[in-house]
Amino acid sequence: MKKKKNSILKVNRIPIWIIDDNKSYCMVLSESLNLDKKVLCERYFHSIRTALKEIRTCQNPPPIILLDIKMPQMSGINGIVPLREASQGTKIIMLTSYDDEAEIQTALNLGASGYLLKTSTPEDIIRAIERVMEGGSPIDPMVTKKIMGMLLNASKESRYLHQLTDREVEVIHLIAKGFSTKKIAKKLSLSRFTVDTHLKNIYNKLRIHNRHSLVAKAYTDGLIR
């Protein structure tokens, strides 16, 4: 462990910036956060453009930026990359009213360090900031829940979507484990012809023509994880 990291932390409050087009929310949040002694909202901006201009010229870019995802001119998503390029040390916590899975994925892939819903309390946000400073990636539990629910239900949904039968799903899982027709037949105590028939029916339902497509589809459609 280096001393440097501590020194930043010990200069009392963690400096942050907020970027959010909603001016009242921005002000209220800023003041709420400043009530606590842990963080200090130094500045806030109502557009990514102005924030970018500032971060490129200022002396001390903040270690943390709270970034609203939904903004008129430029989506918060598009702000992640330029902001991080302008200041490599800065970590970004997305703040949003939506809980759209695709956005979460994109935001995190682009290098956001956290993802909070706007229903978060100031305490939640402060906690998240501290977590990010420690190297974590806080994601709102509700968001986590949503993603998990998605993952868990995907296989059932997909199965229903394709009208696959129990046996067919069973065969698909074995195919995905690399088994050949014969092996599957042995494993399920069936004739190889039966397995063949199941496979043909699966192919027809999924409109594919071979095993490798089947495995790919099983993964992309969430039938298998």
Place this chain on the structure above:
Amino acid sequence: MKKKKNSILKVNRIPIWIIDDNKSYCMVLSESLNLDKKVLCERYFHSIRTALKEIRTCQNPPPIILLDIKMPQMSGINGIVPLREASQGTKIIMLTSYDDEAEIQTALNLGASGYLLKTSTPEDIIRAIERVMEGGSPIDPMVTKKIMGMLLNASKESRYLHQLTDREVEVIHLIAKGFSTKKIAKKLSLSRFTVDTHLKNIYNKLRIHNRHSLVAKAYTDGLIR
């Protein structure tokens, strides 16, 4: 929104049980949590067996159980299903010293509501309990970070791990799209023999013997997402 939910919350403290073989940790945690007025650790057990016996016979099973994952006789993982069956209303928060990805997946799939590392402070744990009561699924930010890192780096790592060449990776992607040897050859303007050779080399490197295993491996190893 129903009123019922609030009524439960308003009976002051949320009752919880702790199951952890480490007796001193168990006691200390229990007392720490009880310092706060939000939760009340009613009981703690040092084995799943005793906790199960109790939950099956008691009048008021707790809404929340903190369950240690690493225990001598029976892994905490195996406790999830019987505990939930014994008391359907009870939600389980896994508590562990490890941050093994497979365990997280398994635990969550089996119906655990949260996953915290033992480095969590009592405040973290109380917060997590409240989140679960609200229907969320708190996962320790460090754990989230680990999973994310895994997802992001998987393709590169996996590729490096298996020493696959550029061309080989290219072929794998086309296989995953369902193309046959001939189609791939046409697409890449190669001889079908060349594609065949690439495939043979891939099989040797990954120690597999057919296309469907390849696609499965490409997905599970994160070569494809």
Place this chain on the structure above:
DNA sequence: TCAAAAATACCTAATTTACGGTATTGCGTT
């Protein structure tokens, strides 16, 4: 209880795959 759906089994022909070889070319590194 009757019909539909699912699961089972078999056959054949055409096609594709897997895998054992061998071999040439080009591109970096030493």
Place this chain on the structure above:
DNA sequence: AACGCAATACCGTAAATTAGGTATTTTTGA
């Protein structure tokens, strides 16, 4: 110059797969 490695290409063949049938039994739902 020598070497390793990636990429390319070719051959032959046994095994596996796909796709077109037909057909019986079991299960299930209306």
